[in-house]
Amino acid sequence: MRxxxxxxxxxxKLSKNYLRLNKIFKDKNIFYAVKANxxxxxxETMVSLGSNFEVNTPPEFDAVLNAGxxxxxxxxxxxxxxxxxxxxxxxxxxRKFAYDSFCEIDKISxxxxxxxxxxxxYTSNEGSGQALNTKxxxxxxxxxxxxxxAISAGLDPFGITFSVGSQCDNIDxxxxxxxxxxxxxxxYPSLTTLDIGGGFPIEYVRSSLSINDxxxxxENSLKKYFNKKINLYLEPGRYIVGNTGxxxxxxxxTKINEGINWCFVxxxxxxxxxxxxxxxxxxxxxxxxxxxSNEKLLYNIAGPxxxxxxxxxKNILLxxxxxxxxxxxxxxxxxxxxYASNFNGFPMPTHVFxxxxxxx
Ligand SMILES: Cc1ncc(COP(=O)(O)O)c(C=O)c1O
Numbered sequence: 001m002r003x004x005x006x007x008x009x010x011x012x013k014l015s016k017n018y019l020r021l022n023k024i025f026k027d028k029n030i031f032y033a034v035k036a037n038x039x040x041x042x043x044e045t046m047v048s049l050g051s052n053f054e055v056n057t058p059p060e061f062d063a064v065l066n067a068g069x070x071x072x073x074x075x076x077x078x079x080x081x082x083x084x085x086x087x088x089x090x091x092x093x094x095r096k097f098a099y100d101s102f103c104e105i106d107k108i109s110x111x112x113x114x115x116x117x118x119x120x121x122y123t124s125n126e127g128s129g130q131a132l133n134t135k136x137x138x139x140x141x142x143x144x145x146x147x148x149x150a151i152s153a154g155l156d157p158f159g160i161t162f163s164v165g166s167q168c169d170n171i172d173x174x175x176x177x178x179x180x181x182x183x184x185x186x187x188y189p190s191l192t193t194l195d196i197g198g199g200f201p202i203e204y205v206r207s208s209l210s211i212n213d214x215x216x217x218x219e220n221s222l223k224k225y226f227n228k229k230i231n232l233y234l235e236p237g238r239y240i241v242g243n244t245g246x247x248x249x250x251x252x253x254t255k256i257n258e259g260i261n262w263c264f265v266x267x268x269x270x271x272x273x274x275x276x277x278x279x280x281x282x283x284x285x286x287x288x289x290x291x292x293s294n295e296k297l298l299y300n301i302a303g304p305x306x307x308x309x310x311x312x313x314k315n316i317l318l319x320x321x322x323x324x325x326x327x328x329x330x331x332x333x334x335x336x337x338x339y340a341s342n343f344n345g346f347p348m349p350t351h352v353f354x355x356x357x358x359x360x
Contacts, residue, residue, distance in 0.1 A: 036237025043067035109153035118159030123177035128165025159193035182225035200239035245333030268303030270343035272336035293320035
């Protein structure tokens with residue numbers, strides 16, 4: 001039996017997710033957000049599908065190139081980058097960088113002369129699982145000053161970007177953002193591209209917005225608020241890779257404490273489930289077990305580390321668990337192994353990749 005914990009990735013699901021999004025958005029430019037998961041078989045599959053890539057750091061950039069990706073398909077959407085990062089990517093041929101400050105324009109114009117730049121604008125993240133507007137995104141009223149400054153610094157301000165937040169469950173965020181930024185495209189004829197970032201939600205323990213509904217809102221808003229044709233970029237991370245992973249863990253202990261059934265497993269918050277911290281209270285991975293017991297009990301599921309915060313779920317109804325049970329955490333493909341550490345000496349999940357049910 002394979003040693004737990006491990007995460008099984010379904011590469012066929014990964015392909016399906018990409019192809020579905022590509023079809024719904026009618027071949028718009030999809031830049032897979034590498035931060036969601038940069039394991040080599042994931043990136044190699046994305047390369048084989050023809051995806052573009054959104055990277056923020058040299059290690060992410062190298063991972064894409066090692067997977068066979070090409071420089072012309074790479075952009076960097078981090079509004080704040082180190083000088084080393086800008087120099088490294090520019091010297092390797094990357095020419096599209098995000099910005100949201102005068103300081104960033106100074107850095108890009110010095111270390112990535114003449115590059116094309118896209119401005120991150122602050123828009124609402126209301127109703128998203130994770131807000132991404134807490135430190136990035138310029139207020140719309142200050143956008144012209146930054147675009148003018150970029151022009152005066154010899155850069156090519158070709159685009160605007162925004163983020164609706166990650167796991168966005170509020171469809172209004174897309175329309176409001178598109179409405180907010182549209183006038184800039186009239187004011188600045190050099191603007192040709194709108195990068196709407198990621199945020200497309202997936203189903204965890206509760207249902208999420210449908211991708212078709214989201215795409216309709218986006219298409220309709222573009223028609224309503226824009227009077228010129230623009231290029232649309234998408235930067236999905238979670239939507240592409242989230243539901244491809246299932247993490248398998250073993251039970252390492254059980255107890256009943258003050259009437260509560262506890263089940264301890266060999267994967268922890270620190271082993272990759274840090275999003276349990278970042279999200280609102282509703283968030284949990286869907287949890288199942290291989291136990292076939294007819295008796296069902298409510299469980300608190302906890303990681304093995306000594307930290308009191310290392311609790312993975314509360315009040316989950318499962319068939320009665322024993323020391324031979326496996327516990328499965330579903331849709332763990334995004335923002336898990338990228339976050340993982342072996343805090344307290346516990347191993348991080350290893351990886352298994354399946355294609356047509358066959359291990360790769
Ligand atoms: C700049 C940028 N683009 C894309 C994404 C991907 O977001 P998601 O995984 O919600 O699709 C993120 C997430 O942090 C981001 O910061």
